[in-house]
Amino acid sequence: MTEKTEAMTRERVTGRPRLLIPQTAGFVYCPGCHEPLVARAIAEALEEMGMGDETIGVFDIGCNSFLLGMLDIDSVLTPHGRPPDMATAIKHVYPDNIVFTVQGDGGLLAIGADPLLGVLTRAEKITIMMLNNAVYGTTGGQMAPTSLVGQKTTTTPEGRDAIKSGFPIHAAEMIATFKGTAYSARGAVNNPYNYERTREYIKVAFGKQMSKAGFSFIEILVACPPNWHLSPIDSLKWMEEKMIPEFPLGEFKNVDKIE
Amino acid sequence: MGERMFIEGNEAIARGATVADCQAFFGYPITPQNEITQWFAREFPKMGRIFVQTQSELGSINMLYGAAATGIRAMTSSSSPGWSLMQETMSDMANAELPCVVIDVQRGGPGGGPIRHAQQDYFQCTRGGGHGDYRNIVLAPASAQECCDLTQLAFYLADKYRNPVVVISDAIIGRLRETIEVKKIDFGPMPDKDWAVTGKGRHKDGKRRVVEHAGDLFARYPSYQALLLNLDQKIKRMQESELRYEGYKTEDAELILVAYGYTARVSKEAVNMARTEGIKAGLIRLITAWPFPYEVLRQKASQGSRFLAVEDSLGQLVDDVRVAVESHTEVGLVNILDRHMPTDGGMILPDKILAKIEVMK
Structure with a gap:
């Protein structure tokens, strides 16, 4: 089957969310990358909620920025690590819109830790989606705040040594401890069940904005086969055997009112 | 009112x-x-x-x-x-x-x-x-x-x-x-900001808007060169149209002070003191620090004026003055080392400027 007919077959079977922009100029993501699935989950969630016209997406520097080209919504690209600041301002200007960010693990937990703590402190009514692939993907697979102990990266060639460079951050659990957080969950898109569940998490998180409940957060585990030095199939295995045991899936906080 | x-x-x-x-x-x-x-x-x-x-x-x-x-x-x-x-x-x-x-x-x-x-x-x-x-x-x-x-x-x-x-x-x-x-200054109506990100529902054409600073990534310009060309043209338009300065007693001035902010007020006082001594001093006070009045200074230099930069730093503004006059004329400097006392409360006062004017006159 040619690539074109395969895409057409897929579209006939599953449909294409109207908010998902067809990638006519070629696909930018690596084979086996999970990030395009996140774009689809966001598009489906917004469409089911009927909020596509009322949503503003804020995207960071990194592979996630390509989502900006895939989602047919008003969007802003920010300097590296700063989406929570942008989203804060936009939400204050348009409090009835859904305002979300998409960021990598490095973009949120390393360079972006300052604006993250800012929105948590002020209980901003925005949604942050963090794509956790345990490496810096765009720049060539360096150690990220979420890299597993023992994981070989280009800046931990012998594997991450916990004594020398610490332990992976569990963002969803950490963010759930803040009083201003209304919702915190961790999902994955490595199989249809997890994909469906993650899409529901996204809808719940956006719902927290519509009810003005508080801050909402979703961490989404995604595979990065080139930087994991694994095939797309073996990456799925690594996801099940290494990533999910370290970063368990589920909801860590879900309240209707912050106090 | x-x-x-x-x-x-x-x-x-x-x-x-x-x-x-x-x-x-x-x-x-x-x-x-x-x-x-x-x-x-x-x-x-x-x-x-x-x-x-x-x-x-x-x-x-x-x-x-x-x-x-x-x-x-x-x-x-x-x-x-x-x-x-x-x-x-x-x-x-x-x-x-x-x-x-x-x-x-x-x-x-x-x-x-x-x-x-x-x-x-x-x-x-x-x-x-x-x-x-x-x-x-x-x-x-x-x-x-x-x-x-x-x-x-x-x-x-x-x-x-x-x-x-x-x-x-x-x-x-x-x-x-x-x-x-x-008092509210009337500059005319605000321009239409059709490019702004507001949620698609607020756009008349219903099409998405994207604000980004990458330039070449999402085809805002056909090429990186086109982005740079646009920036270059914008810089030139601003330089041509937005220069603002105040000339004070510069008509016949043989020595022109150049300053902005608080040191410009002090400089004006020094010019007045110099004039009472019969020294033909004047002041160009920058209202726009950029664009800088290079051409204005160049013309004055060609008419024989000399210049004295006054600034509360070691010397930054003075570089622009030197660029403007292209070493055709003398450029003096009163700087942060000329403050009336060496603590952080020290200021550049008119008498220090006047002393320099008297040396340069």
Whole structure:
């Protein structure tokens, strides 16, 4: 089957969310990358909620920025690590819109830790989606705040040594401890069940904005086969055997009112 | 008729922004600009406008990026170290072509420096400040009245060129209390901001808008070269159209002082003292620190005038004066080492300038 007919077959079977922009100029993501699935989950969630016209997406520097080209919504690209600041301002200007960010693990937990703590402190009514692939993907697979102990990266060639460079951050659990957080969950898109569940998490998180409940957060585990030095199939295995045991899936906080 | 009030420069900036329809202010505490942030914190919520105390100056400038992306008029203010922190995003906003206003109430440096007055951010403000090729219009008030009026002008120019505009003040101008008239200046209607990100539902054509600072990634311009060409043309348009300065007794002047901000007021006093001694001195006071009046100085130099830069730094403005006169004539300097006392409370006073004028006459 040619690539074109395969895409057409897929579209006939599953449909294409109207908010998902067809990638006519070629696909930018690596084979086996999970990030395009996140774009689809966001598009489906917004469409089911009927909020596509009322949503503003804020995207960071990194592979996630390509989502900006895939989602047919008003969007802003920010300097590296700063989406929570942008989203804060936009939400204050348009409090009835859904305002979300998409960021990598490095973009949120390393360079972006300052604006993250800012929105948590002020209980901003925005949604942050963090794509956790345990490496810096765009720049060539360096150690990220979420890299597993023992994981070989280009800046931990012998594997991450916990004594020398610490332990992976569990963002969803950490963010759930803040009083201003209304919702915190961790999902994955490595199989249809997890994909469906993650899409529901996204809808719940956006719902927290519509009810003005508080801050909402979703961490989404995604595979990065080139930087994991694994095939797309073996990456799925690594996801099940290494990533999910370290970063368990589920909801860590879900309240209707912050106090 | 505007409202007359006896206020300091920092508050005048806030009042100017308010009558210019600034809808959002983002600020982080830093001396000597705290009066601005506190004024907005107190007054803006009452008006239904936006105030956010940020977690850092990085937060301030990036919230400003977000607010400007929605098309509203928005502002932040800081002082020298905080202004340094903002530079990456200043560069990004120049690329993204976002109109906004940033206030720098200068204090001493380098580093943490003293928290009192100085004029050491001239290069950083007039050369862009961040990475890459870009320029910002830099407005330099020398009175509380100008703090109010030039802040209004800053919003207008930011919208006109879709570019950040900087207001460079200092701790003396910021804390100087004077009687001013707060009056809305009419620059005509605000331009339509069809490019702004508001949610697709608010656009007449129903098509998405994207604000980004990458240029080549999402085809805002057909090529990187096209992006640079647009920036270059914008810089030239600003240079051609937005030069502002005040000439004081320059007609027959044989020695022309060049200064901005608080040292310009001191220089004016020194010119008056020199004139009573029969010395033909004059002053060119920069109202725009960028664009700089190169051509004006060059002409005066060709007519035989000599120049004396007066600035409360080791010497930054003086470089522009030297560039303008192309070594055809003598350029003197009164700088931060000429303060009346060596502590951080020292100021450049008229008698030190007069002494230099007498040497150069």
